[in-house]
Amino acid sequence: MAYPVPGTREPFLATRRQDAWWVVPLAMATTFIVFIAYASWAAFQPVEYSKFGPYISPFFSPDLTRFIPGFTWSPALLILWVPAGFRLTCYYGRKAYYRSVALSPSACAVGKGDRDYKGERALPWVLNNLHRYFLYLVTVLVIFHWIHFFDAFRFNDGWGMGLGNIVVAADTIFLTLYVFSCHSLRHLVGGKIDCYSCAAAGVTRHKIWTGVSSLNNLHNVYFWCSLFTVGFADVYVRLCAMGVWSDVRFF
Amino acid sequence: MSRIVNMKVFRGEKDSGQLHDYNVQIDDGMVVLDVIHRIQATDAPDLACRWNCKAGKCGSCSAEVNGKPSLMCMTRMDTLNNDKPITVEPLKTFPHVRDLVTDVSWNFSVNKKIKPFKPRPKDADGKQRMYQYEVDRVQEFRKCIECYLCQDVCHVLRNHGKHEEFAGPRFMVRLASLEMHPLDVEDRIPFIKEIGGVGFCNITKCCTEVCPEHIHITDNAIIPLKERVADRYYDPIQMLFRVLGGK
Numbered sequence: 001m002a003y004p005v006p007g008t009r010e011p012f013l014a015t016r017r018q019d020a021w022w023v024v025p026l027a028m029a030t031t032f033i034v035f036i037a038y039a040s041w042a043a044f045q046p047v048e049y050s051k052f053g054p055y056i057s058p059f060f061s062p063d064l065t066r067f068i069p070g071f072t073w074s075p076a077l078l079i080l081w082v083p084a085g086f087r088l089t090c091y092y093g094r095k096a097y098y099r100s101v102a103l104s105p106s107a108c109a110v111g112k113g114d115r116d117y118k119g120e121r122a123l124p125w126v127l128n129n130l131h132r133y134f135l136y137l138v139t140v141l142v143i144f145h146w147i148h149f150f151d152a153f154r155f156n157d158g159w160g161m162g163l164g165n166i167v168v169a170a171d172t173i174f175l176t177l178y179v180f181s182c183h184s185l186r187h188l189v190g191g192k193i194d195c196y197s198c199a200a201a202g203v204t205r206h207k208i209w210t211g212v213s214s215l216n217n218l219h220n221v222y223f224w225c226s227l228f229t230v231g232f233a234d235v236y237v238r239l240c241a242m243g244v245w246s247d248v249r250f251f
Numbered sequence: 252m253s254r255i256v257n258m259k260v261f262r263g264e265k266d267s268g269q270l271h272d273y274n275v276q277i278d279d280g281m282v283v284l285d286v287i288h289r290i291q292a293t294d295a296p297d298l299a300c301r302w303n304c305k306a307g308k309c310g311s312c313s314a315e316v317n318g319k320p321s322l323m324c325m326t327r328m329d330t331l332n333n334d335k336p337i338t339v340e341p342l343k344t345f346p347h348v349r350d351l352v353t354d355v356s357w358n359f360s361v362n363k364k365i366k367p368f369k370p371r372p373k374d375a376d377g378k379q380r381m382y383q384y385e386v387d388r389v390q391e392f393r394k395c396i397e398c399y400l401c402q403d404v405c406h407v408l409r410n411h412g413k414h415e416e417f418a419g420p421r422f423m424v425r426l427a428s429l430e431m432h433p434l435d436v437e438d439r440i441p442f443i444k445e446i447g448g449v450g451f452c453n454i455t456k457c458c459t460e461v462c463p464e465h466i467h468i469t470d471n472a473i474i475p476l477k478e479r480v481a482d483r484y485y486d487p488i489q490m491l492f493r494v495l496g497g498k
Binding site for chain 2: 009010015016017018091094095098099104105108109111112117118119120121125126129130131132183184187188191192194195196197198206216
């Protein structure tokens, strides 16, 4: 058995690995496909299913259509490109989809076949360098998520709390952790500095950088938790609005 | 407990060869390098392999064990499925010499291209000051033992052969250690973008997964370098500020 001779390119998906290396990329690809299909479907659904009591689906928040007279399409269409762009250009998100969707590579030491590769030096992937701009935009969305988090306790009959508040809280907290553990944020707050003792407010910036670095260690975890909780928040509000589920009021 | 394990070891010279079967007696606590040495002692005295410290610190015994780039001296046999044949092959990213030995000298030529450490001028009292908290992150990179497993597993080199255009993870770590040093004033950002080819990296983190020193190559070296390149070349607002500031 002469294959693979060292120095030659391995055929597509060829490997000597004996472990189940294909499980993780397959699970990730399935999750991405299901989420994108659901989010695309939800974005075109009637807006009345995006609200139930004080709860608002995160896909439809904030309602920018109020600022655009005559805009009759779903407000989600004005919103979703921001978190979608943030996740698409996210350093962890890139790892996830390069491996699971682009199969470039699907796993470590697994063959890619004989195909051309330019990496992130050419279009479209060179645009991933604009990740920091999506960070700025998604930070605004985080603020709206927190506004809705507090608003969600104001029911028609006064202050209260239901199961939906926990769903909204999970979405808000994980989105916040995901955004504030971002690699670009880590760079911008202090990672770009070489000599902290020479820089203005260097010691403070080093402390902030250390804090963001601590969060950054779990950036991948927050990526998935945020993806699941934002999707579930929409499902929860939608099914309550459709009368399929009933929100449980605690008080 | 002693047992017999089927080892398939790559034998051959200069781009030709094949896996050879060896049934080897294995004792408790053995690592793959021990098994290779036993094969040399009992079946194939001419089997070529590099090794030195047997302690995971010299980076000589890099190979691919069951398809995974690993240090043979740090891969215990009891972590592998001994009921199936265990393959041991040379690194695939570098030119083959013989059996488990490859020519890694390309790495040395890349290293020579990197501008060396250039300290800033001394303070008025003739001293140079830096603080421990400033060099903590650079010291992580000094753990590198130059085993070149990260270079071997990197698909840009391994699958696409971009040796002329991409320096590879090992030298991104070295570049990061120089660029982030609090005393260094050399500007290597154009090198990192154009010659180092950091844009080829699509951050799939295989280098981090195989690093025997557990250096966070992608998160702490490559991504910060990508961000610095983005500062210089891909951030229109920062570019505008630089123009307005006359820099």
